[in-house]
Amino acid sequence: MEELSKEYDIHVNSQRKSDLDEWVAHYRSFAIEGQTANYIPALRNAHLSQLGITILEPGGTMIKSGDWDVPFTLQSISKVLSFIAACLGRGISYVLDRVDVEPTGDAFNSIIRLEMHKPGKPFNPMINAGAITVASLLPGDSSHKKLEFLYELFENLLGKRPTINEEVYQSEWQTSHRNRALAHYLKETNYLESEVEEALEVYLMQCSIEVTTEDIALLGLILAQDGYHPVSKEQVIPKKVAKLAKALMLTCGMYNASGKFAAFIGVPAKSGVSGGIMALVPPSARSEMPFQDGCGIGIYGPAIDEYGNSVAGSLLLKQMAQEWDLSIF
């Protein structure tokens, strides 16, 4: 009986793999509808037509397709990690006193609501204003110590020290005028707990952590399992914090396209301007569903749309969600 079910699993997974290969080949060409994140000079020359994906299941099954092993920088996907780290280091209520959990409907780097809504508390940790504030809240009285706290969390989750892409970091450090403006505003309104340059250094370094789709699929899987690590078999993130992070991903993770994502894809996801998407499917109540025990999904496709989300990656995720009925709703 066990043999039969193993054979069935192998059959189903090879079917999923061939579906994925077909969709990756198809959606690659849609990259021409987007552009690389050219406001960060070092991201300008990414190969537009790259598209790769890793899906990880709790039992260890991995399905990979396309350019799954191309390294890219976390960019805004790091906002999920730094939010978790700040909650671990300072406590949930301390963090939420300084950053809200409301979607904005504005661009990720928008400054407008800080001034329009007094007293100027950033709306959520997934937009730049919130993430720069969160960076300043990380424990430690220097950027070095704050980053070390974040790197330790990364190491606990992925089993390795993060690698920083120095070129991307330098490139953004030199051109990050809008982020500097946000940080100065937040300093004036007393939401920033460190000096402007220190918070920016932490924020831009976390954005420059290099990963592959396999890494972010594992992060997604850990969140899918409410913070339980399938390899170390430890609760690496408290359940309450993991649930909060997932709610933020669903409501704010794709910026001002989060509503469309929830409506037409329906899984918590977080994007970054380098073209990464970390998504996850929680364990399902419906027994007929594929990935019934949940899964983590990592996608990379560097051409992004007007919202800052991977064009081909979003289409691929939509196709998967619809064909495999992955929506949580």
Ligand SMILES: NC(=O)CC[C@H](N)C(=O)O
């Ligand atoms: N959406 C993103 O990925 C933005 C991250 C980028 N480092 C920025 O601050 O602009």
